[in-house]
Amino acid sequence: MLRMRRLFVAAVVATCVLGLSPAFSQDTAKLDIVHGPYVQAVTDSSATIVWFTNKDCVSKVEYSPCDSNEVVTTLSSHNRLVDANTRIHRITLSDLQPGRRYAYHVVSTEIVKFDPYQVTFGDTISAGPYRVQAWNPQKEEFSFCIVNDIHEKADRLDSLLNQVPLDTLDMVVLNGDMIDHWTRENQVFDGFLDGCVKRFAREIPFVYVRGNHETRGALARDLLDLFPTPSGRYYYAFRHGPVSFLVLDCGEDKADWNKEYSGLVAFDAYMAEQTRWLREAVQEESFRNARYRVVLVHIPPAANGQGYGATRIRTSWSPILNHANIDLAFSGHTHRFARIDPND
Template sequence: MRIKSLSLLVSLAVLAAISSAPAAENPPAATYADWAIGPYLQSPTPTAMTICFVSDHAADVSIRVKPGAQNAWISHPAIGTLIPNTAATVWKCRLKNLAPNTAYEYSLDHTANNTKVTGKTYTFKTPSLNNTETRWIVLNDVHNRMATVDALMEHVSPHDYEFSILLGDCWNDPTWGKSGETIMKTLESFIRNLHGHEKPILYVRGNHEWRGYFADKHGYLFDLPNLDPTASRYEQNYYFSFAAGPVRFLFADCGEDGNKREELFQPYRQRQTQWLADEIKKPEYASGKYRIFASHIPLFNENQWHAGRCRELWSSTLAQANLDLALAAHDHQWRVLKKNCACVNKKCEHCGQSGVCPHSPPYPLVIGGGPSLKEGTVMLLQADSANLSMRMQNCAGTVIAEFAGMARE
């Protein structure tokens, strides 16, 4: 489903104004209206999948699904929730009791202007934790600059990934304004570029997504295991664990950068300290061949730090987590830091602008690039029975960095 052409709407509005109404001195600005975005996949597990859809006018949304060509279609109603103080309704349908490692065809049907609209048929596949291999991609710090995503994804084949991760600051200070046009067009572009109708998009929050008047409502657009978007801003839990094939992920939310509004962010970070400690004790975490920690802000960095409070709270737990790799963003300068490398931060907010603050990541750490065509990066990762590997490409499709780690016995 694509956004209707804004230029067509503008043209129709202008024609209508010419033919039926006296000329206005200041004609109203064209509004972004009559849009529908999706479907897109969220929160995959071996036995469940959430299908989402957002629109300012759709009604009676339902999902038809069938496993395999021989089976009959089954229809499931989607639940619509109006995002407060917006024109947008987000529709979600959680499909449960699915078979692991199985392909399902589905379509999203809805009613628009009293007309039934039958959606295109898509296919998704449920994950299997018995799979010995998985592939995924990571984008970060897009800051609404979708031309960068267009350029990056020109050089990525859909066969290169089963799911994608947005590692924070992909939206820039989200504010709905009158129409929410930027927020929705950014979402539409991610779904189109990342094949989000057939490959789940995992969302990790960045510090810029804590900013803007839409920040406490942004969560309505996603389905994350611990997130209640109706909760107050600092009670919304974006952190979650995830499993795919041989990999176990821990996704944390650092909150704002630096020491901003510590009285509000520290309790949220402290909740994640306990959550991390609980997660790494779970048998399903230990059962993974590879363990990856991901956060928007790197806990260790040679550049401006910004995550001192998270490092203080989480690093002793993470040191016990047997991590094979950490993924991060935020810096707008890509880099690959080796395990136990010596990072010297020349401008540390904790040690002072002239202070030297040596620290060392207890795991390999890959940091993605920034929003411009010059800075943009996509990470392509693969885990199989022998290796965990990453290659990073720029907007020209050139491989600019690589990482390879061996599987532990």
């Protein structure tokens, strides 16, 4: 009997040790910023900084005008609770002045143990300084570039960016289908995001326009967690320099009832909602008074567009956009170059 008890205890101890070894290995890893930081959701008075750590942390951003020593420390909270014990960090810098450059550092402190009445903190890591600035409606001119339909081919993206003088840009537009679908977290990082951070995104914001492929996969519903927008939606308007931009969400390229979607999409109602917003957006004073008006949308609202999605956009949005005197619309989706003249 004693021998059986000893065998049982030995088996339990061995099981516990084996079960804990992966976590133990993870806990001994050095705290690190594994993705980012990168700039998102820029307005004329704010910008959001996003980054990822390899351990659960509480984080903050320290920032100051480049022409001042006044340092502001900010963090993120929801419902009076500071965002903590997380590996994705999204912190908004507020009260930015258009045309003024700011330096920022990101700071993350590991939370080793999160008990109800006592939190044990670990190491702290920081990165920076990096530069950021808000949109400036008074700017006379600026440059930007557009990339789309990368489909996780990071080497292709890198090759394209090699052809662009990135240090002259105010922003980069990722105009949809940067991934094939989103079923594994690393698809976004390996497919394009880490490359963007390495090349420009720590200081130059990118505007992420959702394409039809970004709506696919189990993780597609979490896309805004990585790429927050000023409106909290995939469609919105913003003004920079003499240009007013409309960012539109094309939805899927097939009908909701298509078997590929397994009954888990509802884009028809969503597109109707977006159409109502668009009618109002083109009447806004900041849009109407802009010298130039530009549309960013993945599926082109072109007269010769094929398929359900293109037809829906052409029917719902083209009359509104034509009446709004759009100067330029940038799209992707077709994987071929085309220049379509007005009224074609």
